[in-house]
Amino acid sequence: MSTIVTSIFELFKVGPGPSSSHTIGPMKAAFDFLIRINALDDAQVLTASAVEVFLFGSLSATGKGHGTDRAVIAGLLGWTPEGCDPVAFAALLADENERYSVAVHDRRIPITAAHIHFVKGQHDFPFSNTMLLRLMGDDSIIFEQEYYSVGGGFIQRKGEELQSGALSIEPPYPYGTMKELKAQMSAHSLGLDEVILANEMVITGLGRKQIYRRIDDIFDFMHRAVRRGLKSEGTLPGPIRLERKAPGLYQTARALRGNPDSFLVFLNAYSLAASEENAAGRIVVTAPTSGASGVIPGVSYLLKKHYRYDKQKLRSGLLAAAAVGFLVKHNASISGAEMGCMGEVGTAAAMGAAMLAHCAGHPIEVVEAAAEIAIEHHLGMTCDPIGGYVQIPCIERNAMGAVKAYNAYLLASAGSSGKQKISLDNVIRVMRATGLDMSKKYKETSEAGLALSSTEC
Ligand code: SF4
Known part of the structure; x- marks a missing residue:
């Protein structure tokens, strides 16, 4: 590999x-x-x-x-x-x-x-x-x-390798699969975030502090998108005339404080907010794509605001999320045009699930299981945006992806660590095979599915 x-x-x-x-x-x-x-x-x-x-x-x-x-x-x-x-x-x-x-x-x-x-x-x-x-x-x-x-x-x-950081550099802990990544962790007694950070230092030539500073900047951009989206009302650009929902949902969540529903409504509002900013063409962070740029900002904003996780915990969570994104990108694809939406929001949900599990201090087996569960329940999900606009189903799908990420984390951390029957590597292989089998009509062409079913737009 x-x-x-x-x-x-x-x-x-x-x-x-x-x-x-x-x-x-x-x-x-x-x-x-x-x-x-x-x-x-x-x-x-x-x-x-x-x-x-x-x-x-x-x-x-x-x-x-x-x-x-x-x-x-x-x-x-x-x-x-x-x-x-x-x-x-x-x-x-x-x-x-x-x-x-x-x-x-x-x-x-x-x-x-x-x-x-x-x-x-x-x-x-x-x-x-x-x-x-x-x-x-x-x-x-x-x-x-x-x-x-x-x-x-x-x-x-054409004719060149995928543009990437420093292709000739061999990272200190090479891996191409989760199995290999876990072997590196175990052989060197390192945590997931430590392996990813050590590799990142060699791949980018940056020091630990510089990488942390840039991770903080990434969160800053993500959370600015969430905050803007929570305040921005009105209609999104394009002929669908879709009304933004995040500000209203946020007010609902605040009014529900103390009610068990409020937690999910907050998570929905945060994810919708970033996703609506993306649909409006504002500045967002690919996570791993722009279409799926509501999941990780939503989950991490929740971790910052409700769990009160500090910067260092969030940094390590982003490194864990990155590991999952790398594995999918390397062994399947994060492109909606190749994998349908399971490659975009499915991957984002798996990254979010890994971040949640890692930040909560769970071992790698739980982190892996959380990511696996999140992907497993996005398998086969098509990409069929109405009118080719990243709005329906994309915006709500990000909120659904964040909620699924949370539930995948809960399921994985409920005591069955190490007993997961399907490995992350296996489910990524299944994602790839499913994406290859999927009709082109369902891969970001807007030629089928929801794209043809709208009665309102
Ligand atoms: S439906 Fe397609 S365009 Fe929309 S988020 Fe999913 S992959 Fe991206």
Whole structure:
């Protein structure tokens, strides 16, 4: 089994919503293309007259609703997901005829919505979410690059390995499966968070303090999204005209204090709040994707506000959650276009369950069982967002994912540790097989399921 060398800061990325694969990935790909065309010789770009962008697979099917065209323009303008202003980003292409300029050396190449082509139907590229970017001369292609947006904002260029931190570096505790991870822990008498932290230090070249500071920043972005969402009322962008629910739910939870229901209502409100911010295109953190960016913020906000866990406990919980995200990404996929929603919200729930179990001080067997149970009860879950907007079922699904994470943690910690019949590695294998069997119609194309059943939208 090959070694996991993904950094936690690749898994948890800050950027504008609503979709990591359809917004963050394309923005990064377009930005990468901008760098590449600027590395060409002056003579090569002399005749450059246009940039053409072709979007395939689910990028073409639901890219409009996910803001893929705006993301491409933003990347070509030199904007990055973590640095871009969400308000300026939302304003891109507000006028479909707006002309933007791509800076190539000292030339300014015009680009408009007409240069971005949503290519419908089947294709032969190896990944569903494929982008082809071309720098065009007067009558020929000067340079072209094929990109794959493989989920969670990760991109891959044709012919190259998945972009990841430092592929040539061997972490001190290599693992590719949970079995191998547990063997490392046991051989070196280390806790789960200690193994992940030690590997992260080598993968990123950062020290322990720097990593902790960046984890604190991740929580800061997550919890800011929760707090904004709890206060933001009104309608979400797009034709569905979906009303935000989080502020009302939060008020309900406060009014219920002391009532047993209040705990779940708080958790629902926190998860909905972050998820509604994602749907509004505001800044969120992929966890592991933007579509699933309500689960971990919701769970961790609960741990901070209700359990009063301190920073260090939350940091170790995020490291445990990252371990589960890495395992799914490495051995199946976190992309809705490949696995359906079990790859997104299912993975987020498993990460949340692991975080809860680890923060509560349970041994690795319980952490593993919690993650396994969470995935097991998301198996087969389709991705069929109405109109291609990350709103229905996505927003409530995040709240459901958080509640399932909590219940998976409760079930796992109820005394049967080590007796789980299905291992995390096995359920991830089942997820992969189920995702491969799943019809393309249910993988972020909005061609079936709920996407076709709405009577109101
Ligand atoms: S249904 Fe799930 S996988 Fe699909 S866009 Fe919504 S959150 Fe993402």
